[in-house]
Amino acid sequence: MSKKQIRLLSLCFVLLLILAGGWLWLAFSQSNASDNAKSYKRVVTTTNAQTQVFDQLGIKQVVGVATPGEKQSVPKRYKDLPQVGNHVSPNIEKIVSLKPDAVYVDQALVDDYQKKLSSDNIHTEILNFKTVADLQNSITSLGKTYNKPVKAAELKHKLDLKDTSTKKHPKVCF
Numbered sequence: 001m002s003k004k005q006i007r008l009l010s011l012c013f014v015l016l017l018i019l020a021g022g023w024l025w026l027a028f029s030q031s032n033a034s035d036n037a038k039s040y041k042r043v044v045t046t047t048n049a050q051t052q053v054f055d056q057l058g059i060k061q062v063v064g065v066a067t068p069g070e071k072q073s074v075p076k077r078y079k080d081l082p083q084v085g086n087h088v089s090p091n092i093e094k095i096v097s098l099k100p101d102a103v104y105v106d107q108a109l110v111d112d113y114q115k116k117l118s119s120d121n122i123h124t125e126i127l128n129f130k131t132v133a134d135l136q137n138s139i140t141s142l143g144k145t146y147n148k149p150v151k152a153a154e155l156k157h158k159l160d161l162k163d164t165s166t167k168k169h170p171k172v173c174f
Contacts, residue, residue: 039146040101040125046113047087048072049129050104053139056155057148064098096120132159 001009044064045051051065055075067083068074074083082098085091087106090113095103100122105113107128114124127142128134136156143152 042098042100042102043125044084044095044098044100044103046084046090046104046109047106047129048074050106050127051075051078053127053135053142053155054078057139057142057146057151059142059146059148061146063100064095090116092116092120096122135159 039061041061042063043054043059043061045054045062045066047066048068051062051068051074054062055077060077062078062081064082064084065074065078067086069086074081082094084094084098087109095117102123102125103113103117104127105124107126107130110124110126117124127138129138136159139152139156139159143149
């Protein structure tokens with residue numbers, strides 16, 4: 001074999017290695033992305049709004065719910081689950097005793113919960129329900145996480161605000 005042929009074969013071999021490495025990297029990164037989006041098997045909700053959204057999406061992995069306020073109720077699906085206090089005064093001991101994979105926390109109270117739960121090695125997930133757009137984004141995220149994209153889209157559609165701009169008022173002469 002001539003030097004030219006050896007160089008050409010070496011170049012082809014290097015290109016083959018680069019392509020194979022790129023393919024492996026792509027396959028590995030996609031499997032990691034799907035692992036990151038996996039649903040949790042045991043979750044706790046810390047606000048009544050979260051509990052209602054989880055119910056609307058049909059998420060069954062909930063093992064503990066927020067204690068409802070005076071004029072609030074727990075959905076039938078979660079009626080018999082332990083109540084873990086409300087978002088202002090959570091019962092951390094009860095949450096820990098449920099051994100959740102994740103505790104869903106309102107964004108406004110993340111710091112309080114993370115300090116308390118991180119010491120018990122409990123993962124927190126943040127949901128932002130501050131505005132309608134934030135709520136819709138959180139619903140989409142939950143739909144992806146728990147493989148409920150159709151129900152998430154339906155719920156988002158229910159939350160779409162109608163155009164409330166006023167029509168032109170007729171001119172009235174007095």
